[in-house]
Amino acid sequence: MTTTNAKAVVFAYHNVGVRSIQTLLAKGIDIALVVTHEDNPAETIWFESVAALCAEHGIPSITPADPKSEDLYAQVAAIAPDFIFSFYYRHMLPVNLLTLAKRGAYNLHGSLLPKYRGRVPVNWAVLHGETETGATLHEMAAKPDAGAIIAQVAVPILPDDTAYEVFGKLTVAAEQTLWQALPGLLSGQVHPLPNQLEQGSYFGGRKPEDGRIDWSASAQQVYNLHRAVAPPYPGAFFDQNGHRFVIGKARLTDREVGNLAIGLHVLDNMIFGVCGDGRAVKILELLSGPRAVTAQELRDMLA
Structure with a gap:
């Protein structure tokens, strides 16, 4: 030295x-x-x-x-x-x-x-x-x-x-x-x-609440939010059917999702977040509390 x-x-x-x-x-x-x-x-x-x-x-x-x-x-x-x-x-x-x-x-x-x-x-x-x-x-x-x-x-x-x-x-x-x-x-x-x-x-600085997902935004915007705050940061989150969910891992997808309403859906045993532009984010890991939620568990939670 x-x-x-x-x-x-x-x-x-x-x-x-x-x-x-x-x-x-x-x-x-x-x-x-x-x-x-x-x-x-x-x-x-x-x-x-x-x-x-x-x-x-x-x-x-x-x-x-x-x-x-x-x-x-x-x-x-x-x-x-x-x-x-x-x-x-x-x-x-x-x-x-x-x-x-x-x-x-x-x-x-x-x-x-x-x-x-x-x-x-x-x-x-x-x-x-x-x-x-x-x-x-x-x-x-x-x-x-x-x-x-x-x-x-x-x-x-x-x-x-x-x-x-x-x-x-x-x-x-x-x-x-x-x-x-x-x-x-x-x-x-x-x-x-x-x-x-x-x-x-x-x-300026960001607060955890800034990670809340607005599903009416475009899929690219939702995906960018996920990427910006993905773990080990607090994660992008949203509330649906009385449950709070956090996205752990996701990918932007070109999968056709038809005329589904914005928000979470289970298709072919896979989890998607449908966005305001009709495109979707494929959610590879969805967290509810400290644990990951399976597609079947999510289907029951959304029923």
Whole structure:
């Protein structure tokens, strides 16, 4: 492993945080402090732990509730870092904190900026049927994901990719983006590109209720919603005949479904969701509570 004289404070969470910290270590950067989050007990934790990685490498880590706290500012000021990095940390960092980085403060964002600024960009991109997304390293500014662009790496979104699958690609893209950008950051030879916000888009966070299926939408729209929130995310759901159902796995199909009403149906011992445009989504795994429902069980539930 190479060594540098660069010292960093890192704000990180999730798989992108883990891989990015490992990338900094591989480039010989001295990570003086990592700021991360306490895991939310109400959230399905399917991703790697930044705190565990720090413990393995003997890196000090803390989990303050508020990155705007005076105590955190004082702690970072005492370190006098060359760089501040944010890798999937879930809070905006205050400008006065960013100014403590002598050689710049940079964030890795999960989209091809200026598209999909804001929260959960992978889920939004899949929901909107995008065929490409990526990772962007950019300067941090007062507005979210608004600073100049340092580097980007694109990844494809295939027609049947779920957000979870795209996030796996994005984690690799984030690592590649950082790896390619670090030599320039360390040497001071970077050529930032303008982040043209007027050509992009901004989206807020998503709530579980946003996963409710409207069967009057087109089959492609329903399928995109499923892909955007498929497990390990909470899943696209709907209520029918007094039961709540969640789609675990599905595929878009060209199967003819006649003049069936929108919603769930069992045809030839297979489960379909009929949509507003007359097309259907074939449901390969339908969940009711914690267990999968068979076609025969569903027929009885809908009777």
